[in-house]
Amino acid sequence: LGKEAHMLQSSALPSPFLTREWPDADVEFVAYTIGVWRELLPLLAQRQRQVVRSVIQAVSPLQEALCRFRCDSAIRVAANKNAAVIAFFTSLLRWPDVWQAKEMIRGFSIVGEDPDTQAWLASDAVAAVDAILQSSPGKHAAEIQRVTEKEHAKGFCSEWMTRSQLNARFGRGGWRPLERFLIVQADGKLRVIDNARRTGHNLHTEMNETIHVVSVEFVAAAAQQVANHLPPHERPPQETSSWLRMRIATDDLPDAYRGHPVRDDQLCFSIVAVFVEGAGWRFTILYGLAFGLESAVVNFNRFPLLAVAVCRRCLSGMNAAYFDDELSVDFHSESAVSQLALKLVCKAFGAEPQAAKSFPPAPDRNYLGTSVHVGAFLCEGTICVQPKFATVVKVCTRLQAALQSGTLPRDLAGRLRGDLIWLFSVNSGYGAKYASPLLTRFQHGESEVLPAEDKLVLQSLLAIVLQAPPRMFCLQACARPFTRVYSDASFEGGVLRLGWVLFPSDGAQPQGGTCLVPSAVLESWKSRRQQIYPGETLAVLLVPMLLPRYFVAADVLWFIDNQASVTAVIKGCSAEGDVHEIAHLAAVSRCAQQTKVWFEWIDSDSNPSDGLSRLGLLDPWSAQQDWFLQEFSYPAEAFRSAVVQAL
Template sequence: MRSHAAAPSLPVSPMERLKDPWTVPSGIDSPIPQVPSDSQLLRSTPLRTSGGHEAWKEHVGELQPRHSCEIAWGIPFTCDEFVAEAVRSRHPKLLSHSIPEVLRASVHRNCKLREDDLVKIRAEWLNKWLERALALRKDEDVLKSNMPNHLRHILQPKRLLVWKEILQEEGYHDLGVFDEVVKGTELTGDVPVTHSFEKVFRPAEITESQLRASAQADRLAAIHSARSSGDREVDDTVYSKTLEEVKAGWAFGPVDSSFLPADAVVSRRFGLKQSDKIRLIDDLSGSKVNLTVQTSESPKPHTTDVIASMTLELLKGEARPVLGKTFDLKSAYKQLGLAESALWASYVAVFNPNTRKGEIFQLLAVPFGATRAVYSFLRVAHSLWWIGCKCLNLMWSNFYDDFVTLAVESNAANVESTVDVLFRLLGWQYATEGAKCKPFDTSFAALGVCVNLRQFPDGYVEFSNTPKRVAELIESINSFLTKGSMSLVEGQRLRGRMQFSDGQLFGRMGRLCMRAVNNHIFSGKGCKIPAECSSAMQRFACFLNTSAPRKIRRAVSDPYLVFTDACYEPGSDSWPCGIGGILFYPTGTPLQAFSFCLNSHMMKTLGSDRKQTIIFEVELLGLVVAAKVWSNILVDSPVTFFVDNNSARDVAISGCGRSVVVNRLIEHLLIAEVASATFPWFARVPSPSNPSDAPSRGNCAELLGAGVPFVPVESVVQDILSSLGNK
């Protein structure tokens, strides 16, 4: 609304709410004649006029000043309106939001089409492009004949022109991926924008010119750093694998350092010992090559959330038994070559365990450890995944070189042969035997996660960490606890492994443990593990062993809504302090409610004898009671909790508070999350829009009249408060 007066008299100050309706005075232009009670005055802003002079206009025969003050009111939703909006908004972190649309469409086609039709569509598409591959064979040879020798050798198995025509004909959005593969991957400079990934800008830290200028001095340090790891097995493996790369045409060398170009950059190659293998790492960060890279996107491979959302989408439309497996590309990065213009920055220093000296090799295939290598490979892998979804109706995801694939049991053989022909058509080698080639099964491992599909016909799928991952992580934690110290690098590595494993555990107990590890490694107080961090690591290890698998259910894809509120009016004889809550179905219909008045002893436990107000603690108590009393209903479900106290919402989100009482209440909340395996989201509801305000004050007539059953919560409150003691 706008006032013709510069400073009209208003009934409340800014950010205050009206206790009663306010009739808009004459002289104020307003879309409504009366501002309802509980509306909040957001601002009263003077309006400036052109040239700093007051402008005038003719109005009903008189000269009056133009609008000189703008008044903004926030009019809250009614309780029913807010619940309706909450239903429409849904849960911000629903798994259904994680599935890419092209994959969702593929899942829907698998549910709707007959198996015979799926088989026919796949066969016709593959036959068409196999014939096209034969027709393009001579053109393919001409294309590769114009490539540098090393790139022609690496890309020889690829049917590049077929791949390009498929992308063009099917309408793929990133046709530049073909040019990058044909020209080879760069190691420095700007990463091309693909529109396949999230927009995130990260500037380069140094220029390519600066890298070239410092190359000669820096490579001497890199060559001298090529020394023994102290583990003969690691040294032998790194050197022997480097020689294997030379034999395969993925590298060249050894190279005499005296023949290196003046601007040649040498990075250190070392081995990282993992559980069952030793991985070669090319440290292009240490040599500053990665510092020249500037990006506008963040490549995000499909995590287990995408796999979970794929299974959930399939659960919605399919009841037949479903199987799964992982297709693993062999030496994935080595199937792509470097651009000729990148070879000056592709040298690595490798320790020769026989001569006890460092040797220099030039990498020709994309190195594992280069920032641009990650972008380039994921860009290519994304196109392969997209073709499978769009053209062949494959239900699969892509995590780096792993393609996790689902299939209805009766159609699994056809899916397996389809993937095989697709990879062979485009010239990509994948594991066809050994540990990385398992048949379709009701239980399979991918990305360190075990996916259990046995209960798919019953409406749910289970995700858990593999026993191997759990055992390795617990062993690592125990080794640090025994040693009693943990460096920054060790802590960062442990935290990363904990974070990945925690993704398959319900609740946020693991996050609190990781926070303790994080606080320690960045405390600057040395490597000795403090008692708090040690206790947190022990809890995480126990949590890994005892946590139930993460379940994805067909019937609970939509979120429940929980509203809680509290009142604290110590001067009242009848209802000095109360909590109330309402549980709503995902449709917005009330399911259950509770209303409870705290006695003086309960209030004292929350601090009424020491503090002027305990409304924050009571609001948090109401939230905890709701999570516990309805845990059997919310099991395995997404749920949005609405509270009208910012502090209660904030500590519920962060999982920690500043007092013993608050932290113990939070512990109860987190334990309830784990026990019911819920997916919680915490949000604020304005007080006037909170439907649980009435039951928190003992006003239950309207809900009872609507037939909403009230659940007793006295025993739950007593159990919670008894654990707080008199702290």
């Protein structure tokens, strides 16, 4: 574009932080319905629920007929599943997944049916069982036994069986067991996991589709799309409304994976090995899907996907699901239209939400480990999302333990990786990217010792966790203007100079700046023929330090013409140790200033800060612009020792 054209066109860009529309077309359909019916929406929804109930009653003879064809597993774990209702809505919605109703009757596949799977079963099935029987009981053996026996009582799996009993049923070498381990969830609940990756089950699984779930951003997207369809005089922000009030409700489906039956001819792959006190290794046939199978994840998720689609398309419900965690977003002050839709459909499908985990519509709710506040939707046009306090405390405690001990064991790295990626993906997107490389390496590596550079990463992550502000979603009408920044670096004759141009969000005079980087800073970096890469990255740390009033609690669109530098500041990961460190320190600085930055690449010829990085204030083109130009001295607080000490 060239410098002038790029500056002009970037000034007309929408904020990169605007709430985007949800990609599912039926979400837009519900938003349109709400915008048309408004205060009369509960009346429409009531009539729709009456129609759905009549449909459920009408197909009941079909369900009675289908029950006679249930496989053994379906009789045991899916007796309440209504295949007739599922089949009806699959047909009505022209739903592409046409097999789910049949599989509720005949069972789901858990591994593939190709020759490779049969060869895998025949090759070393006997040796796999031998290895288990000769092994010692693993960690939490007593707890695994106790949890499994609770599943016995619920009918999800068979009584304990010996190897000879399974050989008599499936033939010697005709069955492959899963190995079970246990984790303690954040809420203290013990969950058993069947390690299908270790036993080879996942390697022999055929995946014909992918997983579709939601994040908490769905709440903001739904709010924006509903606001788009309201008359201008009713759109937020408004002081009052006779009917509009946003609330969210949550529900939890019962049994989840265990309520989906396994095909009779695949039960030979659905066997779990458990060490039983006083008896040694025993086996149990699992009639429902195992938690740990790749196929189980996809197969179960098909159920809430269809249920949510029925809610949206037939019952005016603004619903979503993350596996068995169901979400209802209601916009009417006097009626829980969405939650009523969800409960009706799930009950009709045969998986009525658990009463103990059903929470009615409210302005504040926890969903997916986060606190979501929608109480300011009407008056301010905002939605606030932040991690639960208990999650923050847990993560900080684990990070501090690793830093104090100087070690990061595999299990701690795994727990931190899950917690941090989840926490940051909700609250601070760049934090999730910064956490993953280090924690993944320690989770799967051999050494537990933390070198100095890894300690710095953990210190940075701890600082981000402690300082990250709540994430605010604003309706487009309430979105704040953003600041634009262009930065560049030049390295000639052993001298590194930075240059930048900042266009304030309030339209004030643009600020042009330049700064020479001291040789002491360059000497602390890896020796290179060219120091452009770390120099471009350093600008992201330095400019907010020099001009804090433009960055504190601000939204920023930042253009950089070095692709490697853009990647480093976005991902927080570089093979170059000094750049890796600069990117993390810059992230901590942004977090402390509560700055949201969207980084973009720009070609060098279009970068207006190019001249300032080369000639400083002597650049003739920059001098001709209506900018306030200033030469800065390198600040003492930007030296590595000062930044690290600040952590």
